[in-house]
Amino acid sequence: xxxxxxxxxxxxxxxxxxxxxxxxxxxxxxxxxxxxxxxxxxxxxxxxxxxxxxxxxxxxxxxxxxxxxxxxxxxxxxxxxxxxxxxxxxxxxxxxxxxxxxxxxxxxxxxxxxxxxxxxxxxxxxxxxxxxxxxxxxxxxxxxxxxxxxxxxxxxxxxxxxxxxxxxxxxxxxxxxxxxxxxxxxxxxxxxxxxxxxxxxxxxxxxxxxxxxxxxxxxxxxxxxxxxxxxxxxxxxxxxxxxxxxxxxxxxxxxxxxxxxxxxxxxxxxxxxxxxxxxxxxxxxxxxxxxxxxxxxxxxxx
Amino acid sequence: xxxxxxxxxxxxxxxxxxxxxxxxxxxxxxxxxxxxxxxxxxxxxxxxxxxxxxxxxxxxxxxxxxxxxxxxxxxxxxxxxxxxxxxxxxxxxxxxxxxxxxxxxxxxxxxxxxxxxxxxxxxxxxxxxxxxxxxxxxxxxxxxxxxxxxxxxxxxxxxxxxxxxxxxxxxxxxxxxxxxxxxxxxxxxxxxxxxxxxxxxxxxxxxxxxxxxxxxxxxxxxxxxxxxxxxxxxxxxxxxxxxxxxxxxxxxxxxxxxxxxxxxxxxxxxxxxxxxxxxxxxxxxxxxxxxxxxxxxxxxxxxxx
Numbered sequence: 001x002x003x004x005x006x007x008x009x010x011x012x013x014x015x016x017x018x019x020x021x022x023x024x025x026x027x028x029x030x031x032x033x034x035x036x037x038x039x040x041x042x043x044x045x046x047x048x049x050x051x052x053x054x055x056x057x058x059x060x061x062x063x064x065x066x067x068x069x070x071x072x073x074x075x076x077x078x079x080x081x082x083x084x085x086x087x088x089x090x091x092x093x094x095x096x097x098x099x100x101x102x103x104x105x106x107x108x109x110x111x112x113x114x115x116x117x118x119x120x121x122x123x124x125x126x127x128x129x130x131x132x133x134x135x136x137x138x139x140x141x142x143x144x145x146x147x148x149x150x151x152x153x154x155x156x157x158x159x160x161x162x163x164x165x166x167x168x169x170x171x172x173x174x175x176x177x178x179x180x181x182x183x184x185x186x187x188x189x190x191x192x193x194x195x196x197x198x199x200x201x202x203x204x205x206x207x208x209x210x211x212x213x214x215x216x217x218x219x220x221x222x223x224x225x226x227x228x229x230x231x232x233x234x235x236x237x238x239x240x241x242x243x244x245x246x247x248x249x250x251x252x253x254x255x256x257x258x259x260x261x262x263x264x265x266x267x268x269x270x271x272x273x274x275x276x277x278x279x280x281x282x283x284x285x286x287x288x289x290x291x292x293x294x295x296x297x298x299x300x301x302x
Numbered sequence: 303x304x305x306x307x308x309x310x311x312x313x314x315x316x317x318x319x320x321x322x323x324x325x326x327x328x329x330x331x332x333x334x335x336x337x338x339x340x341x342x343x344x345x346x347x348x349x350x351x352x353x354x355x356x357x358x359x360x361x362x363x364x365x366x367x368x369x370x371x372x373x374x375x376x377x378x379x380x381x382x383x384x385x386x387x388x389x390x391x392x393x394x395x396x397x398x399x400x401x402x403x404x405x406x407x408x409x410x411x412x413x414x415x416x417x418x419x420x421x422x423x424x425x426x427x428x429x430x431x432x433x434x435x436x437x438x439x440x441x442x443x444x445x446x447x448x449x450x451x452x453x454x455x456x457x458x459x460x461x462x463x464x465x466x467x468x469x470x471x472x473x474x475x476x477x478x479x480x481x482x483x484x485x486x487x488x489x490x491x492x493x494x495x496x497x498x499x500x501x502x503x504x505x506x507x508x509x510x511x512x513x514x515x516x517x518x519x520x521x522x523x524x525x526x527x528x529x530x531x532x533x534x535x536x537x538x539x540x541x542x543x544x545x546x547x548x549x550x551x552x553x554x555x556x557x558x559x560x561x562x563x564x565x566x567x568x569x570x571x572x573x574x575x576x577x578x579x580x581x582x583x584x585x586x587x588x589x590x591x592x593x594x595x596x597x598x599x600x601x602x603x604x605x606x607x
Contacts, residue, residue, distance in 0.1 A: 141313070142320030144538075145583045147545030150563060151324070154575050157567035158331045158338060234444045238549055241446050242564060254446075261450055261553070265458050272454075275447030283442035 027295050034291020040284025048100035057081075057091035059098040060249040064089050068267050084269045086259060092269065095251040096277050102246045103253055103281065106167055106236040107229045113171025115225050118178020123209050123217070125179065126186025133183075140176045148173065149238060156244045163246050166239060170232055177228060181220040189213050219296050226289035230282045237278050253278050307595065314591045319370075321583045325576050326369045334358075339382065339572060378577035383566075388573040392559055392581050398468055399558035400585075402550070403543040405474050406482035407536070414486045415532070418493025422501060423520055433490060440487030445546055449480040449553040466555035481550040485539045492535055496528035530600055537593030541586045 029035045047054060056079065066075045066089040073081050083092035121140075125133040152169050159165050189195055190213065198208050239245040240254025248255060253274040260271025329335040336353040344352075353359060357368065372378065378388040417437075421430040456476060457465035464473050500506065501524055509523050548560035555561070563578035565571075 138313075138316060138320070141317045142324065144541070145317050145321050145587050146324070146579070147541060147548065147582050147586065149545045150548050150560070150579055150582060153548070153564065153567055154328050154579055155331060157570075157575070158328060158572070230442065237444055238446060241549070242552065244567075257447060257450065264450060264454055268454055268458075271447070271450045275444065275451065278444050278447060279439070279442055282444070283438065286438065286442050 024295065028291055031291045031294065033287045034295070037284045037287030037289070037291060040280060041288055044100055044281050044284065045104065047097055048104055051094075051097045051101070054097055055091065055094040057094035059090060059094040059251045062088040062090055068263065068270075070267075071269050083273050084267070086256070086270055087263055087267070092256075092273055095256055096253070096273055099251045099253045099256060099274060099277065100281070102163070102240075102250060103233050103236055103278070106163070106170065106246075107233045109167045110170040110174065110232045110236075111225050111229045113167065114174035114228070115178055115221065117172065118175035118224075119182055119214070119217075119221055121175060121179035122182025122221075123186060123214065126183035127190055127205070127209055127213065136179065140179060143173060143176050146173075149235065152235065152239065153242060153244050156239065161239070161244045161247055166236065166245060170235055174228060174232070177224050178221060181224050182217050185217040185220055186213055189216055223289060223293040223296060226285065226292055230285040230289065233282055233285070234278065306598065310591065310594055314587050317587055318584060321580060321587070322370055322373055323366065325373075325580045325583075326366050328576060328579070329572055330362075338570070373580060378580070379573035381566075381571055381574050383569045383571045383574075388571075388577040389581075391562065391574055392577045395557060395559045395562050396581065396585075398556060399544070399547050399551070399560060399582075402474070402477055402481060402547055402556055402558060403540065405478035406485065406543050406546075407540065409478050409482035410485040410489055410539070411536075413482075414489035415493055418490045419497055419520065419525065421490070421494040422497035425498070430494075434494075437487040437490040440483045441491075443483065445480055445484065446549050446553055448483055449476070449550060452476045452480060453553070468557055477550050477554040477556055480553070481543060481546050484546070485542060488539065489532060489535065492531060493528065496531050497524060500524045500528045530597075533593065533597060533600060537590040540589050544582050544586055 029038070063075070063085070066081075066085050067087055069075065069081055069085040069089075071082060071084040071092075073084060075081065075085075081091050081093070083096065086092055086095065121136050125136040151173065155169050156165055159169075195208060195212050198212050203211075236245060237252065237254030237257070240252035241258045243255075243258065245254055246252050256274035257271050260267070260269075260274065263270050329338055332338055336349050336356065336358050339356075340349050340352055357365060360368075376389045376393075378392075380386065381388045381391055384391060417433040421433045424430055453465045453476065456463040463476055465476070467473055497520075501520075506519060506524060509519050514523070544560075547556075547558055548564060550556065551558045551561035552564050559578050559582060563575055566574035566578065
């Protein structure tokens with residue numbers, strides 16, 4: 001914030017902003033659940049990046065002779081399948097590991113789109129009020145009146161599923177939560193002295209919004225973005241589950257679950273492990289997001 | 303009071319108008335609704351004839367006006383696949399969806415409210431810990447995975463509950479729990495935090511100081527005020543449930559609007575998709591209107607705004 005104390009030298013010779021950041025990280029990691037969430041998220045990200053080095057198997061390589069092997073089975077070449085193989089003889093562990101990629105990619109990209117849209121809507125509505133705010137909030141009401149997943153599958157059904165379509169559809173239709181928290185923050189910020197001082201000095205609206213208000217409205221935005229990423233990952237896998245996500249042969253957790261559902265009475269592992277992967281990832285993000293919220297601003301209701 | 307209700311009613315109408323515009327727009331996403339509606343192997347002449355016949359050459363707003371006046375009369379056109387009016391197909395399935403959503407809501411409320419209250423009253427007890435962990439898992443678990451795991455356990459392994467279809471309470475149990483879990487988790491957390499907030503307030507201390515024993519303080523004095531945010535979220539959660547029914551109905555082969563619309567999308571039966579999206583959204587808007595009206599009785603401060 002603008003109330004930093006630049007004149008006071010710190011003991012370690014570090015500059016204050018850096019220290020502030022470290023203090024924050026310290027406070028965050030002292031919450032055990034948040035630390036656990038952070039570690040889970042880090043592990044999932046690292047796993048998806050390092051996928052080729054973590055498993056000797058190709059996630060799309062089929063081997064019909066080795067189909068539906070149970071977890072821990074070895075194939076003809078004595079290679080271990082820790083989670084077994086699927087109905088086309090593909091290694092399940094490799095597919096679960098590679099499946100993190102589309103999930104994280106869609107999650108991150110959609111959150112960026114909806115976050116930017118929501119931030120813009122919240123800043124404009126909160127700062128200008130009046131009819132601008134009215135129009136945006138009515139738009140938000142319309143957006144919220146749709147059963148989200150139904151609208152998403154209808155739109156993707158017409159346009160045809162592709163990575164870009166999925167990201168854009170989820171991104172464009174998830175801006176409302178961001179807009180609401182940013183707007184609420186702007187409502188109180190625009191009455192504060194430093195904003196009024198900037199206006200009195202003749203700063204134009206755009207400058208006041210971007211330089212003075214936006215940085216201070218970033219906290220609630222960040223919390224919403226983190227928690228929303230969990231929601232987007234669930235939606236991405238739901239779309240894949242319905243066959244409207246990233247298309248095969250790319251492994252997706254939702255797509256693997258859909259395959260597993262067919263073999264539910266003979267091969268329990270097919271549906272179990274991809275679902276566990278979603279659960280662990282989403283749980284990690286939720287725990288981290290809750291911790292972030294409680295550390296940054298305990299009064300925040302998101 | 304009257305002013306508030308009238309304004310709230312007009313607001314709902316405005317939202318429905320917006321919904322109708324988006325539903326109408328679904329067909330125009332590719333630019334040409336005739337291409338979307340006609341089978342992929344249709345000839346250019348067929349498409350041109352169809353376009354003329356359906357009035358797709360008219361100005362956009364004229365077409366929207368026609369769609370809207372049709373929708374208001376319950377006319378969304380004929381189902382491409384079934385040859386019946388799309389609206390009739392959707393309304394035929396609506397009771398099943400409402401039944402499932404209602405059952406899920408009952409499951410959620412009857413688990414979440416006691417769990418939330420006990421967690422708040424016995425803070426940091428084993429019970430609080432268990433319900434917090436379950437709520438956290440419930441919020442992180444994808445519906446479709448939970449559904450499949452329940453089928454695996456109760457239908458495949460134990461063979462005690464049916465995995466699909468609609469019938470007696472046995473058919474209802476697994477889908478209702480699946481659909482309701484996320485809502486259960488949300489309401490549990492909300493009840494807990496709401497009760498904690500209220501229990502720390504002065505009037506509760508006064509009541510205790512007067513000598514009111516513990517159960518009436520919790521159930522009468524505190525719950526009344528903690529109930530306000532719960533009532534609001536019930537309206538919003540019904541939207542989650544109606545949307546979630548799309549997935550849950552698909553997993554359990556439940557003959558409702560959600561499953562109908564997923565099949566309609568696979569079959570490129572867009573009049574049915576439009577009717578289904580519109581009717582589910584309209585249901586949600588209507589429920590929220592009712593909730594807001596009820597709300598004014600619970601919390602008189604709303605009326606004064």
